[in-house]
Amino acid sequence: MIEKLKDLVARAKESAQDWLGNGLALKIAAVVVPVYLVIVMIFGVYWSFTPDMPNTQYLQKDTKVGVIGSATTSALIDVTETLLDKPGGFISNDISPPGIFMDDMPAWEYGVLIQVRDLSRAMRENFSRSQSQSQEDGDLAKAEPRFSFSNNSWAVPASESEYRQGIKFLKAYRSRLADVDQPQAQFYARADNLRYWLAGVESRLGSLSQRLSASVGRPRLNTDLANDANARQSTPASTELQIKTPWLEIDNVFYESRGTAWALICFLKAVEVDFADVLANKNASVSLRQIIRELEGTQQAMFSPMVLNGSGFGFLANHSLVMASYISRANGAITDLRDLLSQG
DSSP states (O other): OHHHHHHHHHHHHHHHHHHHHHHHHHHHHHHHHHHHHHHHHHHHHHHTSOOOOOOOGGGSTTOOOSSTTHHHHHHHHHHHHHHHHSTTOOOTTOOSTTGGGOOHHHHHHHHHHHHHHHHHHHIIIIITOSSTTSOOOHHHHHHHHHHTSOTTOBSSSBHHHHHHHHHHHHHHHHHHHTOTTOTTOOOOOOHHHHHHHHHHHHHHHHHHHHHHHTTTOOEEEOOTTTTOTTOOOSSOOOSEEEOOOOTTTHHHHHHHHHHHHHHHHHHHHHHHHHTHHHHHHTTOHHHHHHHHHHHHGGGSOOOSSSOOBOOTTSSSOBHHHHHHHHHHHHHHHHHHHHHHHHOO
Protein backbone atom coordinates (compact mmCIF):
# COMPACT_ATOMS: atom_id res chain seq x y z
CA MET A 1 0.00 0.00 0.00
CA ILE A 2 2.77 2.42 0.93
CA GLU A 3 4.63 1.58 -2.26
CA LYS A 4 1.54 2.36 -4.34
CA LEU A 5 1.14 5.69 -2.57
CA LYS A 6 4.76 6.54 -3.24
CA ASP A 7 4.30 5.61 -6.88
CA LEU A 8 1.21 7.83 -7.16
CA VAL A 9 3.05 10.74 -5.55
CA ALA A 10 5.98 10.31 -7.94
CA ARG A 11 3.64 10.27 -10.94
CA ALA A 12 1.88 13.37 -9.63
CA LYS A 13 5.21 15.18 -9.32
CA GLU A 14 6.18 14.21 -12.86
CA SER A 15 2.81 15.40 -14.19
CA ALA A 16 3.18 18.68 -12.34
CA GLN A 17 6.69 19.18 -13.70
CA ASP A 18 5.52 18.41 -17.22
CA TRP A 19 2.64 20.84 -16.86
CA LEU A 20 4.92 23.55 -15.52
CA GLY A 21 7.42 22.87 -18.28
CA ASN A 22 4.78 23.10 -20.97
CA GLY A 23 3.37 26.21 -19.41
CA LEU A 24 6.78 27.84 -19.39
CA ALA A 25 7.36 26.86 -23.02
CA LEU A 26 4.03 28.36 -23.98
CA LYS A 27 4.86 31.56 -22.14
CA ILE A 28 8.23 31.78 -23.87
CA ALA A 29 6.61 31.08 -27.25
CA ALA A 30 3.95 33.71 -26.55
CA VAL A 31 6.72 36.29 -26.19
CA VAL A 32 9.26 35.10 -28.76
CA VAL A 33 6.90 34.48 -31.70
CA PRO A 34 5.32 37.98 -31.75
CA VAL A 35 8.75 39.59 -31.33
CA TYR A 36 10.08 37.50 -34.22
CA LEU A 37 7.13 38.44 -36.43
CA VAL A 38 7.59 42.15 -35.65
CA ILE A 39 11.30 41.94 -36.49
CA VAL A 40 10.51 40.16 -39.77
CA MET A 41 7.96 42.83 -40.67
CA ILE A 42 10.40 45.64 -39.90
CA PHE A 43 13.10 44.07 -42.07
CA GLY A 44 10.53 43.40 -44.78
CA VAL A 45 9.54 47.07 -44.89
CA TYR A 46 13.17 48.24 -44.80
CA TRP A 47 14.21 45.87 -47.56
CA SER A 48 11.33 47.12 -49.73
CA PHE A 49 12.85 50.60 -50.13
CA THR A 50 14.31 51.24 -53.58
CA PRO A 51 18.06 51.99 -53.36
CA ASP A 52 19.43 55.34 -54.46
CA MET A 53 21.17 55.80 -57.77
CA PRO A 54 24.88 54.91 -57.73
CA ASN A 55 26.67 58.14 -56.83
CA THR A 56 29.70 57.96 -59.10
CA GLN A 57 31.80 60.59 -60.79
CA TYR A 58 31.14 59.48 -64.38
CA LEU A 59 27.43 60.32 -63.99
CA GLN A 60 28.07 63.92 -62.98
CA LYS A 61 27.52 66.67 -65.53
CA ASP A 62 30.50 68.22 -67.28
CA THR A 63 32.72 65.27 -66.31
CA LYS A 64 35.20 64.12 -68.92
CA VAL A 65 36.13 60.45 -69.01
CA GLY A 66 39.55 59.71 -70.46
CA VAL A 67 38.71 56.31 -71.99
CA ILE A 68 35.70 55.78 -74.22
CA GLY A 69 33.51 53.05 -72.77
CA SER A 70 34.58 53.49 -69.16
CA ALA A 71 31.36 55.27 -68.18
CA THR A 72 29.03 52.66 -69.67
CA THR A 73 31.04 49.76 -68.27
CA SER A 74 31.21 51.40 -64.84
CA ALA A 75 27.46 52.03 -64.90
CA LEU A 76 26.82 48.37 -65.64
CA ILE A 77 29.13 47.32 -62.81
CA ASP A 78 27.65 49.76 -60.29
CA VAL A 79 24.03 48.91 -61.10
CA THR A 80 24.74 45.19 -60.70
CA GLU A 81 26.64 45.72 -57.45
CA THR A 82 23.80 47.85 -56.09
CA LEU A 83 21.38 45.07 -57.05
CA LEU A 84 23.39 42.61 -54.95
CA ASP A 85 24.47 44.85 -52.05
CA LYS A 86 21.34 46.90 -51.35
CA PRO A 87 19.57 46.42 -47.97
CA GLY A 88 18.54 42.78 -47.78
CA GLY A 89 20.85 41.85 -50.63
CA PHE A 90 19.45 39.95 -53.60
CA ILE A 91 15.98 38.83 -52.49
CA SER A 92 14.64 36.98 -55.53
CA ASN A 93 16.17 33.66 -54.47
CA ASP A 94 15.50 33.90 -50.72
CA ILE A 95 14.01 30.82 -49.05
CA SER A 96 13.53 32.32 -45.57
CA PRO A 97 11.48 35.21 -44.14
CA PRO A 98 11.01 37.99 -44.90
CA GLY A 99 12.38 37.62 -48.43
CA ILE A 100 10.30 34.56 -49.27
CA PHE A 101 7.10 36.52 -48.55
CA MET A 102 8.09 39.59 -50.58
CA ASP A 103 7.06 39.97 -54.22
CA ASP A 104 7.39 43.68 -55.04
CA MET A 105 11.15 43.92 -54.50
CA PRO A 106 11.89 40.71 -56.45
CA ALA A 107 9.85 42.20 -59.32
CA TRP A 108 11.94 45.39 -59.08
CA GLU A 109 15.11 43.29 -59.10
CA TYR A 110 13.92 41.43 -62.18
CA GLY A 111 13.38 44.70 -64.06
CA VAL A 112 16.93 45.80 -63.22
CA LEU A 113 18.35 42.40 -64.10
CA ILE A 114 16.71 42.38 -67.54
CA GLN A 115 18.40 45.69 -68.38
CA VAL A 116 21.74 44.40 -67.07
CA ARG A 117 21.40 41.38 -69.33
CA ASP A 118 20.45 43.47 -72.37
CA LEU A 119 23.32 45.92 -71.96
CA SER A 120 25.90 43.20 -71.30
CA ARG A 121 24.71 41.42 -74.46
CA ALA A 122 24.97 44.65 -76.47
CA MET A 123 28.48 45.23 -75.16
CA ARG A 124 29.52 41.72 -76.11
CA GLU A 125 27.90 41.70 -79.56
CA ASN A 126 28.28 45.33 -80.68
CA PHE A 127 29.97 47.90 -78.48
CA SER A 128 33.23 45.94 -78.23
CA ARG A 129 33.36 44.77 -81.87
CA SER A 130 34.28 46.81 -84.94
CA GLN A 131 32.16 44.71 -87.33
CA SER A 132 30.04 41.57 -87.44
CA GLN A 133 32.97 39.30 -88.34
CA SER A 134 35.38 40.63 -85.73
CA GLN A 135 36.34 38.59 -82.68
CA GLU A 136 34.36 39.16 -79.48
CA ASP A 137 36.08 40.28 -76.29
CA GLY A 138 37.03 37.39 -74.00
CA ASP A 139 36.00 39.02 -70.73
CA LEU A 140 32.64 40.17 -72.08
CA ALA A 141 32.04 36.71 -73.54
CA LYS A 142 32.45 35.30 -70.03
CA ALA A 143 30.47 38.05 -68.27
CA GLU A 144 27.32 38.02 -70.41
CA PRO A 145 26.25 34.39 -69.73
CA ARG A 146 26.80 34.91 -65.97
CA PHE A 147 24.12 37.62 -65.92
CA SER A 148 21.79 35.33 -67.88
CA PHE A 149 21.88 32.79 -65.04
CA SER A 150 18.57 32.06 -63.27
CA ASN A 151 17.56 34.68 -60.69
CA ASN A 152 15.95 32.21 -58.24
CA SER A 153 18.78 29.76 -57.59
CA TRP A 154 19.76 29.86 -53.91
CA ALA A 155 22.57 27.28 -53.93
CA VAL A 156 24.99 25.25 -56.08
CA PRO A 157 25.50 27.84 -57.46
CA ALA A 158 23.65 30.77 -55.97
CA SER A 159 22.48 33.51 -58.31
CA GLU A 160 24.59 36.07 -56.46
CA SER A 161 27.82 34.12 -57.00
CA GLU A 162 27.23 33.95 -60.75
CA TYR A 163 26.45 37.66 -60.98
CA ARG A 164 29.56 38.55 -58.97
CA GLN A 165 31.62 36.47 -61.39
CA GLY A 166 30.14 38.55 -64.20
CA ILE A 167 31.11 41.74 -62.36
CA LYS A 168 34.67 40.44 -62.01
CA PHE A 169 34.96 39.96 -65.78
CA LEU A 170 33.48 43.42 -66.43
CA LYS A 171 36.08 44.98 -64.16
CA ALA A 172 38.82 43.12 -66.02
CA TYR A 173 37.45 44.46 -69.31
CA ARG A 174 37.32 48.01 -67.92
CA SER A 175 40.94 47.76 -66.77
CA ARG A 176 42.02 46.56 -70.21
CA LEU A 177 40.22 49.47 -71.89
CA ALA A 178 42.59 51.92 -70.20
CA ASP A 179 45.71 49.81 -70.92
CA VAL A 180 47.49 51.00 -74.07
CA ASP A 181 49.39 47.71 -74.17
CA GLN A 182 46.15 45.79 -74.74
CA PRO A 183 44.60 47.37 -77.86
CA GLN A 184 42.35 44.34 -78.41
CA ALA A 185 40.06 45.67 -75.67
CA GLN A 186 37.93 48.31 -77.36
CA PHE A 187 34.62 50.13 -77.01
CA TYR A 188 33.28 51.60 -80.27
CA ALA A 189 30.99 54.58 -79.62
CA ARG A 190 29.22 54.62 -82.97
CA ALA A 191 25.69 55.61 -83.90
CA ASP A 192 24.83 52.16 -85.28
CA ASN A 193 25.95 50.47 -82.05
CA LEU A 194 23.85 52.81 -79.96
CA ARG A 195 20.82 52.23 -82.21
CA TYR A 196 21.20 48.46 -81.73
CA TRP A 197 20.99 48.71 -77.95
CA LEU A 198 18.20 51.30 -78.05
CA ALA A 199 16.13 48.98 -80.25
CA GLY A 200 16.13 46.41 -77.45
CA VAL A 201 15.27 49.06 -74.87
CA GLU A 202 12.41 50.28 -77.05
CA SER A 203 11.01 46.77 -77.31
CA ARG A 204 11.20 46.23 -73.53
CA LEU A 205 9.48 49.51 -72.74
CA GLY A 206 6.78 48.85 -75.31
CA SER A 207 5.95 45.52 -73.68
CA LEU A 208 5.85 47.06 -70.20
CA SER A 209 3.61 49.87 -71.43
CA GLN A 210 1.11 47.36 -72.81
CA ARG A 211 1.12 45.26 -69.64
CA LEU A 212 0.64 48.34 -67.47
CA SER A 213 -2.18 49.68 -69.62
CA ALA A 214 -3.87 46.27 -69.53
CA SER A 215 -4.72 46.84 -65.87
CA VAL A 216 -7.97 48.38 -67.14
CA GLY A 217 -8.64 45.55 -69.57
CA ARG A 218 -10.13 47.44 -72.51
CA PRO A 219 -10.58 45.58 -75.82
CA ARG A 220 -8.20 46.44 -78.66
CA LEU A 221 -8.13 45.68 -82.36
CA ASN A 222 -5.74 43.02 -83.58
CA THR A 223 -2.90 44.80 -85.41
CA ASP A 224 -0.42 41.91 -85.24
CA LEU A 225 -0.11 41.62 -89.05
CA ALA A 226 0.17 45.41 -89.49
CA ASN A 227 -2.57 45.40 -92.16
CA ASP A 228 -0.29 43.52 -94.56
CA ALA A 229 -2.51 41.45 -96.87
CA ASN A 230 0.33 39.00 -97.59
CA ALA A 231 1.43 38.54 -93.97
CA ARG A 232 0.65 35.29 -92.18
CA GLN A 233 0.80 34.01 -88.60
CA SER A 234 1.04 30.54 -87.08
CA THR A 235 -2.54 30.24 -85.79
CA PRO A 236 -5.60 32.41 -86.47
CA ALA A 237 -6.59 35.03 -83.91
CA SER A 238 -9.67 37.14 -83.30
CA THR A 239 -9.93 40.56 -84.90
CA GLU A 240 -10.59 42.05 -81.46
CA LEU A 241 -8.56 41.12 -78.40
CA GLN A 242 -9.43 41.42 -74.72
CA ILE A 243 -6.20 41.66 -72.75
CA LYS A 244 -6.16 42.28 -69.01
CA THR A 245 -3.34 41.94 -66.52
CA PRO A 246 -4.60 39.95 -63.49
CA TRP A 247 -5.26 42.06 -60.42
CA LEU A 248 -2.84 40.07 -58.27
CA GLU A 249 -0.02 40.58 -60.80
CA ILE A 250 -0.38 44.27 -61.57
CA ASP A 251 1.78 45.33 -58.62
CA ASN A 252 4.57 43.06 -59.88
CA VAL A 253 4.38 44.67 -63.33
CA PHE A 254 4.42 48.10 -61.69
CA TYR A 255 7.59 47.40 -59.70
CA GLU A 256 9.25 45.64 -62.61
CA SER A 257 8.71 48.85 -64.57
CA ARG A 258 10.24 50.92 -61.78
CA GLY A 259 13.28 48.64 -61.71
CA THR A 260 13.64 48.81 -65.48
CA ALA A 261 13.46 52.62 -65.47
CA TRP A 262 15.86 52.85 -62.51
CA ALA A 263 18.54 50.90 -64.37
CA LEU A 264 17.95 52.73 -67.65
CA ILE A 265 18.39 56.14 -66.04
CA CYS A 266 21.85 55.14 -64.89
CA PHE A 267 22.78 53.52 -68.21
CA LEU A 268 21.54 56.43 -70.32
CA LYS A 269 23.46 58.95 -68.24
CA ALA A 270 26.61 56.92 -68.83
CA VAL A 271 25.81 56.63 -72.55
CA GLU A 272 25.48 60.42 -72.66
CA VAL A 273 29.13 60.60 -71.60
CA ASP A 274 30.60 57.90 -73.86
CA PHE A 275 28.56 58.83 -76.95
CA ALA A 276 28.74 62.60 -76.42
CA ASP A 277 30.37 63.33 -79.80
CA VAL A 278 27.97 61.05 -81.68
CA LEU A 279 24.94 62.61 -80.01
CA ALA A 280 26.20 66.13 -80.65
CA ASN A 281 26.85 65.35 -84.32
CA LYS A 282 23.30 64.03 -84.73
CA ASN A 283 21.74 66.85 -82.68
CA ALA A 284 20.39 64.14 -80.39
CA SER A 285 21.73 65.17 -76.98
CA VAL A 286 18.51 66.91 -75.97
CA SER A 287 16.47 63.90 -77.10
CA LEU A 288 18.50 61.63 -74.84
CA ARG A 289 18.07 63.97 -71.88
CA GLN A 290 14.31 64.01 -72.49
CA ILE A 291 14.21 60.22 -72.26
CA ILE A 292 16.03 60.41 -68.95
CA ARG A 293 13.59 63.09 -67.75
CA GLU A 294 10.59 60.89 -68.58
CA LEU A 295 12.10 57.89 -66.85
CA GLU A 296 12.90 59.92 -63.75
CA GLY A 297 9.16 60.53 -63.39
CA THR A 298 8.70 56.80 -62.72
CA GLN A 299 10.86 57.05 -59.58
CA GLN A 300 8.62 59.46 -57.69
CA ALA A 301 7.64 58.44 -54.18
CA MET A 302 4.36 56.55 -53.94
CA PHE A 303 2.39 57.53 -50.85
CA SER A 304 -0.20 54.77 -51.17
CA PRO A 305 0.57 51.62 -49.12
CA MET A 306 -0.36 49.50 -52.15
CA VAL A 307 -0.58 49.74 -55.92
CA LEU A 308 -4.13 50.87 -56.67
CA ASN A 309 -5.88 49.62 -59.76
CA GLY A 310 -8.79 51.97 -60.36
CA SER A 311 -10.85 51.77 -63.52
CA GLY A 312 -9.52 54.54 -65.75
CA PHE A 313 -11.37 57.72 -64.73
CA GLY A 314 -12.93 55.97 -61.73
CA PHE A 315 -12.93 57.04 -58.09
CA LEU A 316 -9.68 55.28 -57.16
CA ALA A 317 -6.27 56.08 -58.63
CA ASN A 318 -4.70 53.76 -61.17
CA HIS A 319 -0.97 53.77 -60.53
CA SER A 320 -0.37 51.42 -63.46
CA LEU A 321 -1.80 53.90 -65.96
CA VAL A 322 0.34 56.70 -64.52
CA MET A 323 3.43 54.51 -64.85
CA ALA A 324 2.36 53.50 -68.36
CA SER A 325 2.18 57.18 -69.30
CA TYR A 326 5.82 57.81 -68.37
CA ILE A 327 6.99 54.56 -69.96
CA SER A 328 5.08 55.27 -73.19
CA ARG A 329 6.52 58.76 -73.51
CA ALA A 330 10.04 57.44 -72.94
CA ASN A 331 9.37 54.73 -75.50
CA GLY A 332 8.25 57.29 -78.07
CA ALA A 333 11.29 59.46 -77.35
CA ILE A 334 13.58 56.48 -77.92
CA THR A 335 11.94 55.93 -81.31
CA ASP A 336 12.66 59.55 -82.23
CA LEU A 337 16.24 59.23 -80.98
CA ARG A 338 16.84 56.14 -83.11
CA ASP A 339 15.53 58.03 -86.13
CA LEU A 340 17.97 60.86 -85.46
CA LEU A 341 20.86 58.41 -85.11
CA SER A 342 19.98 56.75 -88.41
CA GLN A 343 20.29 59.98 -90.34
CA GLY A 344 23.55 60.67 -92.14
